[in-house]
Amino acid sequence: MRRVYELIVEWMLKFSGYITSFVIILIILFLFFEAGGLFKNKEIEEGYVIAVNKSNPINVLNAEQIKNIFDEEYLNWNQLGGRDEKIVVFRLESIDKYFTKEELGENYEHVDKCIDKVVAEKKGIIAFVPSQFITDKFHGKLLDDKNINFDEVFLGKEWFPTATPSAQFGFIPLITGTLWVSFFAILFSLPFGLSVAVYMSEVASHRVRNFLKPIIELLNGIPSVVFGFFGLVVIVPLIQELFNLPVGESGLAGSIVLAIMALPTIITISEDSLRNCPRSMREASLALGATKWQTIYKVVIPFSMSGITSAVVLGIGRAIGETMAVLMVTGNAAVIPSSLLEPLRTIPATIAAELGEAPAGGAHYQALFMLGVVLFVITFVINTTVEFVTSRMSFNRKLKN
């Protein structure tokens, strides 16, 4: 009886041991499962078609071109490689500009015929209409509706997920925004983080260290939404005033907040690695007449370089994944950043801000899950690399000793 009971408990322990691996596999499965349909979506909104005049030589337009046509950035078909013909944009809402109430019918029963007529008559027309109005005897030409392709998403420079007729799911502005903020965040926090780590492990007395340690732990414990709130009410107005900007929400505000948030990670990990430097090496250096400071920067820091590097990399990982604080202070404009003082938008902030409004199962929803996949892959690669490097380092150290 006792054996059976112990066996059961041992199996439960074993199962628990595997839980994290199991969860990671589940995360991968579900993210890909939800995001997977993205490339099966059509470029044009579901239930709609885009029609042009039969004499128009153009058969295919990509999502960006369609969007620019309907935003009236292209005004002539020859800009798109067609004939010299002015582009006439037609949406269902503007049908009453072309036809009278009588022509449309009392209950709009003649709408299909009117659409047919306008597409057949105007040579430069491009019409975005629900597919239900397109009959068999349609006199226009329907543009090929391609699937959203990989390049458009991962190399696309525009993120307009709710644009009609053709939503833009370019990840480039979001990815660059994320990397931009994280890079500057680490740039700001590295000198501070490293100094504090050196101070705590090498210089400070036991009492000072015992004072600093809980402070850094507390800094780590403050919720990101509180950092975001603080950034919003203090740092953002400060930046606005200092640089005389129209809005203070900017990449700079995000970087500063993220820099503060990345500090605990950088400090604790690099302090640990500085501490791991063997006593004998320090003593050898001191015995050669080096001062404490010379020992630190010529012996201790080079020895701990791998630990410091992993601290930096993990700090970047933390900054890349941070959501709430960034969402609150960066202004969330989906543009490729060119300066730190402009609003920008990161991947996590985009997911947090838009998932609530995206209809489940739609292209937008799937694009947001695809962003989640990107985020997951970035952090997974970072963590696994760090893991690999540190385990290699400790292995080498073991060999040497």
Place this chain on the structure above:
Amino acid sequence: MNNKISFPSNYGKRKRRSQNLAFYIFSAFSYFIVLILFIILGFIIYKGIGVISFNFIFGSPENGMTEGGIWPAIVGTFYLMIGSAIFSFPIGIMSGIYMNEYASNGTVVKIIRVMTNNLSGIPSIVFGLFGMALFVKYLDFGDSILAGSLTLGLLSLPLIIRTTEEALKAIPDSFREGSRALGASRLQTIWHVILPMGLPNIMTGLILALGRVSGETAPILFTCAAYFLPHLPGSIFDQCMALPYHLYVLATSGTDMEKQLPMAYGTALVLIVIILIINIIANLLRKYFSNKAKMN
């Protein structure tokens, strides 16, 4: 100073000066960070303390969240903390025990450890996406306390596993050997010797995990958090309000910013106080038990 070796005569002075300069800079940076923390805390306490009243703590939000209190959000946060604890504490501790006491195969342990560290590095918003896909949609819990707690529980697992493992690792092998030599089984050794010894450190880890859970917003955005809910949730399948999400809502959306801002300061203060209390308890616990260990 003896200058027989070819050092410049002021070498000692110079190197001492550069050392002093470097150490001054280091200590200045360190205290600057302390200053940052105190500025953040001080600012929120200063702005928020005037808002705190009996009605603010124990009232419901009224009038488009410009008046009233935050009681539903406080209760919601505690529900989420308890819910995630019920799920993650046992599994996390058992996982830690397995890793330290049972797993013998080097590669398996290595893989599990890499996975655990990876899980702790996954951004919280990805947990939110995952929780929404699995718990809300696939298992059909809907936006609920259950879905939110499970998501938060997964998020805090790595922290619990790691602290448990470290706590157990600190126990000398002689205790295990002594117990086994007396004829106790592996499980009896763990239950009667190892766990009681590791408990203080494990508990510190658990409390810190609770602190992390109480402040997370991104994972509950799509799994549980309600924008506005004047009454308390009735079952685990209801949505609930939560302090961090409430703070986010007050600070970024809404109709009357002027009147909402004081409420936001108050909410931030309550949240910070909860985190502070949790941190202080964890630190006291650690100190108390380490003193006790020293006395033995």
